[in-house]
Each structure stands twice: as structure tokens, then as C-alpha cells.
Amino acid sequence: MRLFHHYRRLTAQILDHEEVLPEPASEEDLAEAEEEMGVALPPDLRALYGIADGDGDLVNPLFDRKSWLPLAEIGDLDDEWLDIAQEWEHEPWRQTVFDTQPPNAVRRSPLREGWIRFAFDTGGNWLAVDMDPGPEGRPGQVIAVGVDYTEGPVYLADSVTTFLRRLVEALERGDYRHRDKNLWIDADLRPAPRVYREYSDDCPTRAGARQAGPHVQKVRVVEVEDCAFLDAVPEVRSLALSSKGSPDLTPLGGRPVEYLELDVETADLTAPARNRELRSVSVTCAQPVELAPLRAVPHLWALDIAAAPVTDIATVAELQGLQYLEVTQAQWRELSELDDLPSLALVGIHPDRPERDGSLPTDWDIVDDEPPSPA
Structure with a gap:
């Protein structure tokens, strides 16, 4: 006073x-x-x-x-x-x-x-x-x-x-x-810059990530050859990883990643699925991906597989915590024939496999309170 x-x-x-x-x-x-x-x-x-x-x-x-x-x-x-x-x-x-x-x-x-x-x-x-x-x-x-x-x-x-x-x-x-x-x-009471939270790189290395600071929580990288750079960002929670090859994703299992976006040649979800913090997964890949490892993720609520060929699409029916699903029309047609799909809050359906363009959002036409037609 x-x-x-x-x-x-x-x-x-x-x-x-x-x-x-x-x-x-x-x-x-x-x-x-x-x-x-x-x-x-x-x-x-x-x-x-x-x-x-x-x-x-x-x-x-x-x-x-x-x-x-x-x-x-x-x-x-x-x-x-x-x-x-x-x-x-x-x-x-x-x-x-x-x-x-x-x-x-x-x-x-x-x-x-x-x-x-x-x-x-x-x-x-x-x-x-x-x-x-x-x-x-x-x-x-x-x-x-x-x-x-x-x-x-x-x-x-x-x-x-x-x-x-x-x-x-x-x-x-x-x-x-x-x-x-x-x-x-001018009392220096403005919120601190958010720079410390985000790290992006065209060709990440352990040394480059270390320079970004120990508290980086958002990472977007391309041209990834080796995921060892994640050793320098132990607090990462949002990770977008792009590679023309198939980098070893084992380091992802030891990180508290909640949102994972993969754009790779081949995606093996075994290591990422070991992360119990995982909430949302988006996969873009050229080779077929297996969803079975995601059954071990306790809090998964969002899955985007529209830009990925999937070998075991029926696994989606086992992901009972799922609320959001993004698929192609062909994938949705196949899923609609299954019993006991999760009680989805929203389904995003692309006419064909989408061409991912960075992190720009999709221009959706939204229809409420009607189940999507598989036709």
C-alpha cells in the first residue's frame, strides 16, 4: 500500500x-x-x-x-x-x-x-x-x-x-x-521474447541445436539425416521433422514431444510411440507406414494420415481416445466399413492425397452434425 x-x-x-x-x-x-x-x-x-x-x-x-x-x-x-x-x-x-x-x-x-x-x-x-x-x-x-x-x-x-x-x-x-x-x-515488464522456445534449421546438428539454448520447446527442421541433434533440445514439445531419406527416429522416444509432424521417405512409429506425452501425430511419407505402434500411446487424440499410405488402417478403430482424424476420401471409405470406430469429434477428408505445403493450414469446408459421407 x-x-x-x-x-x-x-x-x-x-x-x-x-x-x-x-x-x-x-x-x-x-x-x-x-x-x-x-x-x-x-x-x-x-x-x-x-x-x-x-x-x-x-x-x-x-x-x-x-x-x-x-x-x-x-x-x-x-x-x-x-x-x-x-x-x-x-x-x-x-x-x-x-x-x-x-x-x-x-x-x-x-x-x-x-x-x-x-x-x-x-x-x-x-x-x-x-x-x-x-x-x-x-x-x-x-x-x-x-x-x-x-x-x-x-x-x-x-x-x-x-x-x-x-x-x-x-x-x-x-x-x-x-x-x-x-x-x-519503461519498467521492463513486457513478456520475455519467445525466441528461446523455437529452433528451426535447414540441416540440423547437435552443435547448432545447442546454440539455440537449453529451453527450446518448438523445433522445425528440414534435410534431417541424423536425429542426434535432439540431444541438445531435451525439452522439445512440438517437433516438425522433414527428410528426403529415412532418419533413425529412436531419439524421439526420450523427448516429451506432444505434437509430432513427420515428412520422410519411410516412417517407423515404433520409437515415437514410446513417448507417453504424445498427443498429436501427422505423417507424410512415400513408403507404407504401420500404425500399430500407436496403440501404446495413452493420450493420442489427433492423427493425420492423409498424406501417407497405411498398411493397417483398421488400427484406427483401436485408438479409442482419438478425437480428430485427417484422411483421404479413399481411406475414409475403408474406415467406414469398420465397426467400433472411436467417437470422433471431427474428421477431415481430402478428396485425394494432399500435397503438404509447409505448415499452412488447410482451407476446410466445414459441415457440422453430419457424419462424413464415404462416397
Whole structure:
């Protein structure tokens, strides 16, 4: 609370006037909001609501250009942004939620009930206090969530107090810009760049992958001859691997890969199937592929075999956790003759074997609530 009042005095000195805050929230309002959310506010944020119930219509929002929400709004937010991101035409089966830094501080999810969003940028992104932290995090830590963070939240500070202190320290250093009535504070509170998460290469080697950093989680590589480069990226969760040959995929079995995209001459799924984290598989290959190893994958929910000849297509009927399937019309015709297919949420059917063009999504015609015709 002392920090907050000092912060307000500093901004008033810079702006040459003090903007008026709304009345404080009552103890009854706070208790009612916490009961409705089913989550208690961290003590520092709760104390700030005892000073003001949000920042009203300030020209300069208090939390790093993000408007501080009143209690009445934090428990009743529109999450259409998340519904849109998960619609089928955006191919959510190719998307992975990544870990933030520091590792295991924030749970890997686009949104959780324990994340109380308290400040909004009007563009679909929020600051939230995390009351359901990961094993290396702490309750009340501040994270960024929203439409720009569907690949995972970003850790910003260990508490609202620390977040506020960094704003104060930036003002005291003179790290701000003031123009007319507007104040921009350069407190280094922007989410860290995502560069550390992604590694791509035209001809990967162990040394090249090592230079990308130890926390790489998204890898897209072409011209692969040897998968030994995976030794340098132990945290990879999304892997797209392309080769004109048939590289040994054994190293994949020891990686926490959730999304696997293969474009190879011959695909042996035995090693990848040893990975119990595998969720989604896309296979493009010239030689016939056997799906039988996938029966050992406990959480497989998406399978794309439209660009692969398959020797044992009936194996699909044994993948009872499958929700999404992408096939050719001929493959679907064959599958439609089988009994006990999984309760699929969606089937994507190509008239013929598709020509894969990088990672561009397919331009689907979507038909709801009707089983696809095998004709």
C-alpha cells in the first residue's frame, strides 16, 4: 500500500496533476467476489482493492498501460477469444502450450480457474494473479494471458508488490516518456521474447541445436539425416521433422514431444510411440507406414494420415481416445466399413492425397452434425 501511494505521488508529479480513483471496495464486496470466483485474492492485490475498486477511466492505466478492473468485472469476463482459438478451422491439434520461464513456475494452459485476471489492455490480453502455480512458482505471481498467449502464459513478476515496485523504480530512474497527458513507463515488464522456445534449421546438428539454448520447446527442421541433434533440445514439445531419406527416429522416444509432424521417405512409429506425452501425430511419407505402434500411446487424440499410405488402417478403430482424424476420401471409405470406430469429434477428408505445403493450414469446408459421407 505504501508503494502504491508512492507510485501515485510520482505519477502526479510527472503529470502535474493527480487523477482521481474510484471509491474503495468494501470488505463485503471483496468477500462476495472471492466466494463467486471460488479463489481468494492474494493479500497484496486485496489490499489495493481496499484503496480503490479498480482505476476507473484514468487516462493512464495504473498497471503498465493496462486498466485495473473493478471487482464486479474480474469474475465475469468474456472468453470468446479462447473459444475462437480452439475452433477446428484453426487446427488446434497442431498447437502446443509451452512452458514459460522460469521452468515449471506456471502451469501449461491457455487459461485456468485459479488465474484471476485483474488488468486488461482492451486488446484481448490480461494481467492475472496466479493462485494455481506450478511446482516452482508461488501463489500470487503475476502472469500475462490472453489472445497473444494461446501458446502459453508468460511469467512477469513473483507478486503484485514486485510488479508495482518495478514501476516505481522505473519512475525514480527516469525511465518513462511523458507527452501531453500520457505517461509510458519503461519498467521492463513486457513478456520475455519467445525466441528461446523455437529452433528451426535447414540441416540440423547437435552443435547448432545447442546454440539455440537449453529451453527450446518448438523445433522445425528440414534435410534431417541424423536425429542426434535432439540431444541438445531435451525439452522439445512440438517437433516438425522433414527428410528426403529415412532418419533413425529412436531419439524421439526420450523427448516429451506432444505434437509430432513427420515428412520422410519411410516412417517407423515404433520409437515415437514410446513417448507417453504424445498427443498429436501427422505423417507424410512415400513408403507404407504401420500404425500399430500407436496403440501404446495413452493420450493420442489427433492423427493425420492423409498424406501417407497405411498398411493397417483398421488400427484406427483401436485408438479409442482419438478425437480428430485427417484422411483421404479413399481411406475414409475403408474406415467406414469398420465397426467400433472411436467417437470422433471431427474428421477431415481430402478428396485425394494432399500435397503438404509447409505448415499452412488447410482451407476446410466445414459441415457440422453430419457424419462424413464415404462416397
